[in-house]
Every structure is written in C-alpha cells, then in structure tokens.
Amino acid sequence: MSEISLTQNPAHVRHGSNVGQPLTRRDGLLKVTGAARYAADNHPESMVYAALAVSSIARGRVTALDVAAAKAHPGVIDVMTPENRPPLAEDPDAKNHPFMFRLDVLQNDRVRYPNQPIAVVIADTLEAATEGAALLAPRYDVEPARVGLDGNEVFTPQGVGVGNPPNDSHGDVEAGLAAASRRVEATYETPAQYHNPMEPHAIVAAWDGDRLSIDTPTQGLAMAVGRVAGLFGIAPEDIHIRSPFLGGGFGGKGVMSGPQVLGILAARMVGRPVKLVLRREQMYGPVGHRGPTRQTLRLGTAGDGALTALAHHTRTASSTFDDFFEPASNASHTLYASPAIATSHDGVRLDTGTPMFMRAPGEATGSLALEGALDEMAEACGMDPLDFRLKNYAEVEPTSGKPFSSKALRECYAQGAERFGWAARPLQPRQMRDASGLLVGWGMGTATFPALMFQAEARAAIKSDGTGLMETGAQDMGQGAWTALAQIAADGLGLDIDQVEFRAGTSDLPDAGIAGGSGHTATAGMALHDAGAKVIARLADLATSAENSPLFGAGNAGVVARDGRLFRRDDESRSESYADILARAGLPEIEARGKSAADPAVRNAYAMHAHGAVFAEVKVHPELGQIRVTRLVGAFAAGRVINPRMVESQYLGGMIWGVSFALHEHAITDRRSGRIMNANLAEYHVPVNADIPSVEAILVEEHDPHVNALGIKGVGEIGVTGTAGAIANAVWHATGIRVRHLPIGLEGLL
Numbered sequence: 001m002s003e004i005s006l007t008q009n010p011a012h013v014r015h016g017s018n019v020g021q022p023l024t025r026r027d028g029l030l031k032v033t034g035a036a037r038y039a040a041d042n043h044p045e046s047m048v049y050a051a052l053a054v055s056s057i058a059r060g061r062v063t064a065l066d067v068a069a070a071k072a073h074p075g076v077i078d079v080m081t082p083e084n085r086p087p088l089a090e091d092p093d094a095k096n097h098p099f100m101f102r103l104d105v106l107q108n109d110r111v112r113y114p115n116q117p118i119a120v121v122i123a124d125t126l127e128a129a130t131e132g133a134a135l136l137a138p139r140y141d142v143e144p145a146r147v148g149l150d151g152n153e154v155f156t157p158q159g160v161g162v163g164n165p166p167n168d169s170h171g172d173v174e175a176g177l178a179a180a181s182r183r184v185e186a187t188y189e190t191p192a193q194y195h196n197p198m199e200p201h202a203i204v205a206a207w208d209g210d211r212l213s214i215d216t217p218t219q220g221l222a223m224a225v226g227r228v229a230g231l232f233g234i235a236p237e238d239i240h241i242r243s244p245f246l247g248g249g250f251g252g253k254g255v256m257s258g259p260q261v262l263g264i265l266a267a268r269m270v271g272r273p274v275k276l277v278l279r280r281e282q283m284y285g286p287v288g289h290r291g292p293t294r295q296t297l298r299l300g301t302a303g304d305g306a307l308t309a310l311a312h313h314t315r316t317a318s319s320t321f322d323d324f325f326e327p328a329s330n331a332s333h334t335l336y337a338s339p340a341i342a343t344s345h346d347g348v349r350l351d352t353g354t355p356m357f358m359r360a361p362g363e364a365t366g367s368l369a370l371e372g373a374l375d376e377m378a379e380a381c382g383m384d385p386l387d388f389r390l391k392n393y394a395e396v397e398p399t400s401g402k403p404f405s406s407k408a409l410r411e412c413y414a415q416g417a418e419r420f421g422w423a424a425r426p427l428q429p430r431q432m433r434d435a436s437g438l439l440v441g442w443g444m445g446t447a448t449f450p451a452l453m454f455q456a457e458a459r460a461a462i463k464s465d466g467t468g469l470m471e472t473g474a475q476d477m478g479q480g481a482w483t484a485l486a487q488i489a490a491d492g493l494g495l496d497i498d499q500v501e502f503r504a505g506t507s508d509l510p511d512a513g514i515a516g517g518s519g520h521t522a523t524a525g526m527a528l529h530d531a532g533a534k535v536i537a538r539l540a541d542l543a544t545s546a547e548n549s550p551l552f553g554a555g556n557a558g559v560v561a562r563d564g565r566l567f568r569r570d571d572e573s574r575s576e577s578y579a580d581i582l583a584r585a586g587l588p589e590i591e592a593r594g595k596s597a598a599d600p601a602v603r604n605a606y607a608m609h610a611h612g613a614v615f616a617e618v619k620v621h622p623e624l625g626q627i628r629v630t631r632l633v634g635a636f637a638a639g640r641v642i643n644p645r646m647v648e649s650q651y652l653g654g655m656i657w658g659v660s661f662a663l664h665e666h667a668i669t670d671r672r673s674g675r676i677m678n679a680n681l682a683e684y685h686v687p688v689n690a691d692i693p694s695v696e697a698i699l700v701e702e703h704d705p706h707v708n709a710l711g712i713k714g715v716g717e718i719g720v721t722g723t724a725g726a727i728a729n730a731v732w733h734a735t736g737i738r739v740r741h742l743p744i745g746l747e748g749l750l
C-alpha cells in the first residue's frame with residue numbers, strides 16, 4: 001500500500017491512503033439489494049400501526065370526530081385525540097432555543113395549517129389504521145385562511161432561520177444608487193417548496209417502562225434525543241435512536257417533527273411498539289418546507305460596470321405560531337464587491353406549517369434573485385455576464401472586509417467557462433438556434449455556500465490485533481457520510497479503511513453534530529481526526545518509552561503512523577506494529593476521545609465560503625415555449641476533497657435541485673381554502689432522468705489552511721446555488737424574456 005499525495009492537501013496535515021480516493025459507497029450494495037434497513041423496515045414483536053388523520057382546513061377548530069366509528073372498525077385498537085393524548089412533560093409550543101420548532105401533537109382542537117395532525121388511529125394492521133382514520137370524518141369551525149405575501153400581518157423576523165440579523169447595512173446604498181450611471185431594479189418571486197425525500201418521515205417507537213427505543217430517520221441524533229427527553233421527561237440515557245440510513249433528508253429531517261413525536265405517544269398509549277409512516281400528502285405541512293419569497297434587488301453601477309450599490313430585500317412567510325424564515329437576502333453579503341450593500345427581510349404570517357431548513361435555506365432562493373439581477377445589470381451595461389462578475393469580483397468579503405480563508409472562484413469561472421465553451425456566446429439574446437429550430441440560450445450564475453462547522457465528538461480505539469475502531473453518531477442521508485467519514489477515520493489511525501470498523505448512525509455513540517448546513521464532513525471528520533491523533537499519540541507514548549521497542553527514545557513528534565505501524569521519522573527502517581506495541585504493554589486495546597469545534601479566533605479572522613460557477617444551456621420552443629435544460633457545467637472549489645466520487649455526486653445532485661428550482665417545484669395553494677392543491681408526487685414536480693440530459697461537475701483544486709486542520713469546507717448544498725439563476729439567465733438569452741416568477745414555465749414565455 002503506497003501513500004498518495006493529494007495536491008489539495010494542506011502541507012501540515014498528515015495524510016494517508018484513504019482520503020482522496022474515489023471509493024464507492026460502503027452502503028451502496030446494501031441499498032441496491034434492499035438489505036439496508038430503513039426505519040419503516042423494522043417490525044419489533046407485537047408491533048402495531050398508527051395512521052395520522054390530518055386537517056382538511058387551513059385554520060379553525062375541530063368540532064367533532066367520529067371516534068366511535070373508528071373504534072368500531074375491526075382491528076382498530078385505539079384513537080388518540082386531544083382528549084386522551086398521554087401527557088407531555090414539556091409544552092410542545094415552548095421555544096427554549098432558536099432551533100427548537102413548535103410542534104403539533106394534539107395539544108388542543110386548534111387547526112393552524114392544512115395537513116396538521118388532528119388524531120392518530122392505532123390498529124393491528126396498516127389498512128385498519130388507515131381506514132379508521134378515514135372514518136373519523138372530522139367537522140370543523142372554519143376560519144378564513146391567510147394566504148399569499150400581501151394583505152397579511154407583517155413582522156420582522158428575529159434571529160431565527162439561519163441565525164443572522166434580519167437587516168444589515170454597509171455603506172450608503174441610496175447615495176450609491178444616486179451616483180450610479182446605470183440602475184436596475186428587479187423583483188423575483190419564488191414559490192413555497194416542500195421536501196419530497198423518497199422516504200417520508202417514519203418512526204418505529206417501543207417503550208420498555210421509561211426506556212424508549214426508536215427507529216427513525218434524523219439528521220441530528222443528539223438533538224433528537226434532547227428533544228424527546230424534554231418532551232417526555234425522561235433521561236437522555238434512556239433513549240436509544242437508530243438512524244443508520246435516511247432515504248433523503250434535505251433539511252426536512254433536521255429536527256424531530258410532530259408526527260414522529262405522535263408515534264412515540266401512540267406507543268405509550270397502547271403499551272406496544274408502534275410504527276407510524278407519513279403518507280406523501282402528510283409531508284405537506286407538519287414537517288417543514290421552504291417558504292415563498294419575493295425579493296427586490298436594486299443595483300447601481302458606474303460607467304465601467306463597477307457596482308456602486310447593492311440592495312436586497314426579501315419578503316417571506318412563516319407560520320402564525322413560529323418564526324423560521326428563509327433568509328434569502330443574506331446571499332448578497334458575500335459574493336460581489338460593492339461600496340454599499342444593504343440586506344433586509346420582512347415576513348407575513350400565514351396559515352401554513354412552519355417553514356424550515358430546505359436545501360441551502362436562504363442561499364438557494366437568494367442566489368436565484370441575485371444572479372438574475374446581476375445578469376440584468378450586465379445586459380444594461382452591454383457586458384458579458386462573466387466579465388461583469390469578474391469586474392465585481394470580491395477580493396475580500398464585502399460586508400465584513402475580512403479576507404477569505406481561501407477563494408478559488410476565479411479558477412471556477414475559468415475552468416467552467418472553458419469546459420462549457422462560454423467564449424462563443426453571442427452577447428445579444430435570441431441569436432442561437434439548433435438544427436431543429438429551437439431557440440438556444442446560455443446563462444451562468446455564481447455559486448456560494450458558507451463553510452460551517454459545529455461541535456462533535458468521536459471515539460477511537462486500536463485493538464490487540466492491530467485493527468481500529470472509530471465511533472461517532474454521524475448520519476448518512478444519502479450523501480455518503482459512512483464512506484467519507486470512514487476514510488478520514490482510517491487515515492486518522494494510519495490504517496486501511498478495511499481494517500477499521502466505523503460505527504455511526506445511533507444515538508449511543510458520541511455526538512457527531514447535525515448532518516446539515518453542509519458541515520457534517522468537516523464537523524464529524526475533525527472529531528474523528530482528533531480522536532485518531534490522540535490514540536496514536538498514546539500508542540507512541542507506549543512504544544517510545546519501552547526500552548526494547550525499536551522506537552525507544554524517538555519521542556512523540558518523532559514517529560509517524562502508517563499501514564498499522566509506527567515509524568521513526570528520522571529512520572523509517574525502524575518501526576513497530578500496533579499489535580506488537582499493545583502486546584508488549586499487555587493491553588487488549590487503547591482508546592481516546594476526540595472532538596471538533598470551530599476555533600472562534602480563526603473563524604472571526606476569515607470569511608469562510610465554498611464557491612463555484614454554473615453554466616447552463618437551455619433550448620426553448622419558439623412557438624410553444626417549452627423549456628429544456630440541455631447542458632449544465634458546474635465548477636466548484638470547496639477546499640479538500642475527501643472522496644472525489646462522493647463530492648461529484650453531491651455537486652450533481654445539488655445542480656439537479658437547481659433545475660428543479662428553476663423549472664419544476666411549486667406548491668400551489670388554493671387561495672379560498674388555504675389548502676395545498678398538489679400535495680403529491682404526480683403534481684408537485686421534481687426532475688426525472690429525462691429532464692437532465694447532461695450535467696457535469698468540475699472539482700477545482702483549493703487549499704484552505706484556515707478553515708480547519710483537514711482543509712474541508714462542505715459540498716452538500718452549494719450545487720443548488722447559482723444553478724437556478726444560470727438557467728433563468730439562459731432562458732432570457734434564448735428568448736429575450738426575463739421571467740422573474742419561479743418556476744419558469746411556458747406561460748411566462750408566451
């Protein structure tokens with residue numbers, strides 16, 4: 001086994017054979033053969049089934065439920081309503097910290113959004129539970145639903161969402177606009193979008209006295225334990241959650257939702273294990289979504305195309321009872337140099353479920369509007385869109401003035417443009433047609449996402465046979481955490497990945513932090529890296545202090561771990577295996593705990609973001625207005641690449657979500673009833689293979705000596721940013737029409 005040298009590795013980081021390798025998913029075989037056990041695949045003995053009944057109104061009160069009819073149905077065991085729901089130790093409407101979402105768990109008869117749970121039917125079979133729920137035939141006092149971004153109570157969102165102040169201002173935007181030789185004002189609208197992972201939220205819950213065992217998909221095991229412990233008044237140690245695989249998360253499984261808690265309550269009520277799986281339409285309310293936005297951009301430029309001012313205002317919506325908002329304007333903090341930048345948000349309260357994290361919350365929506373407005377200004381200046389972006393390239397973070405910890409965006413622009421063939425683009429729209437007469441357009445957008453890190457812990461051990469064990473409660477929602485983190489773990493122990501048992505996905509393991517904010521690899525990876533370094537240091541202590549070791553006297557700094565052995569740095573012919581070191585010491589294993597936490601001093605000194613450039617080609621039917629994306633090229637720089645195959649997949653997946661954002665996803669609300677009219681996969685469209693002819697992701701080399709010791713930024717969400725804007729701009733280039741109302745459909749072009 002030879003060491004590989006990765007050019008993107010910071011020189012001070014020791015690296016082994018695993019990081020940087022394009023390994024296939026270690027869980028891939030399990031998944032494609034159906035052997036991977038998802039939450040709803042579990043059937044503990046004596047398990048019964050729960051089905052939700054959800055509201056068919058958006059606002060009002062439940063006045064009657066035919067519980068008797070449901071109970072009379074064969075197989076129905078019990079019906080849980082606000083009248084008999086077991087007590088909770090904590091108010092589900094309490095909010096003790098910003099990441100605590102208020103839940104609807106049958107605390108009263110109020111209906112505050114469509115598809116809100118109003119009862120749970122528990123039965124011997126799924127069919128009986130489902131039929132029982134239908135027999136409840138609820139009656140309501142209906143109140144008028146508050147829908148739409150106009151005409152409802154306006155509020156200023158406070159420090160929720162992704163935790164920024166709602167309004168931010170640097171320099172004098174009005175003066176910058178007044179002094180500008182060109183001004184653009186444009187308003188972009190994006191719709192509400194709903195999470196549609198293949199696996200809906202599901203739970204199998206089993207009580208044993210006051211001990212609770214749960215199978216459920218979650219992006220944050222430790223937070224889920226904390227939430228359940230609080231709600232049920234039991235000790236965290238008595239809660240065991242297994243979440244080995246998630247069938248997609250996208251932010252919607254970031255925190256425990258009301259339906260998951262109802263599954264636990266149902267199990268308590270009937271004294272048997274209970275399975276509760278949401279039906280697809282039940283995903284459209286109680287488990288979060290992306291709120292709609294209306295974003296107004298005001299830009300000014302001097303005669304040479306340099307920005308003089310950039311103002312970005314977002315109106316969005318939250319629920320009537322909680323305060324998460326889509327912080328879209330924050331996208332304008334980072335990307336383009338301008339002497340004056342102002343960002344602001346306000347919100348309206350609607351009768352919807354509370355919005356929450358969804359695929360680059362804020363950045364996805366904000367970048368769509370920003371990239372669109374930038375393109376409009378490039379057009380006004382008569383400049384090529386890429387030249388215009390280069391003209392306004394931010395050498396330091398514009399709002400903070402901080403240097404970037406690294407920023408290879410120029411290289412992304414250059415490599416993406418080269419691969420796409422951007423140089424051949426005509427400046428004016430409606431200049432290109434393909435052989436069949438379709439209009440062809442090329443557009444681009446800049447991608448960016450912050451390099452976030454959270455706190456995490458890990459445990460490392462080396463066993464007497466020289467193999468390793470690494471544990472952290474990481475969550476793999478399909479992004480490849482089991483593989484990428486195991487690669488980091490193996491390098492941390494100086495072993496091949498096949499010699500390391502990597503445990504993740506359950507709550508009894510050390511807290512790996514949340515799999516969100518594109519920060520999981522950096523966060524959990526740094527904890528594994530730290531644990532590995534500590535256990536190797538202990539092993540080195542044993543060896544270098546033993547007189548009969550070939551490493552005697554080398555000192556910790558004088559040995560290097562590789563291939564299951566410690567070597568003297570000054571004389572690599574002298575080495576000793578881990579097994580021999582432990583045998584001499586008479587130890588069955590040696591272990592250490594590690595942790596990761598962002599260093600606040602370093603975090604404060606630098607702006608830390610991943611960047612990218614996305615280029616899109618669309619073809620539009622000149623008479624019918626049908627739009628197809630025919631080519632996408634994205635070039636991304638996000639620090640060190642742990643596994644190029646996984647990283648490429650993350651970028652491709654993100655870009656496909658960008659196609660989805662630009663052309664497909666749209667939750668449609670009936671303005672009279674407040675109900676969502678397309679709460680199903682037949683009518684809520686996401687792209688299929690036929691929608692995605694050609695997508696390419698380029699991994700641009702980037703060294704980041706500051707972001708963390710491994711140089712990792714994060715790749716989960718950046719792909720969706722830039723892409724939707726690139727497609728919208730390509731549609732303009734094909735047709736000469738700016739469609740500012742998303743998703744872009746043929747009705748916008750006719």
Ligand code: MOS
Binds near residue numbers: 251357360361518
């Ligand atoms: Mo992501 S929206 O942080 O799961």
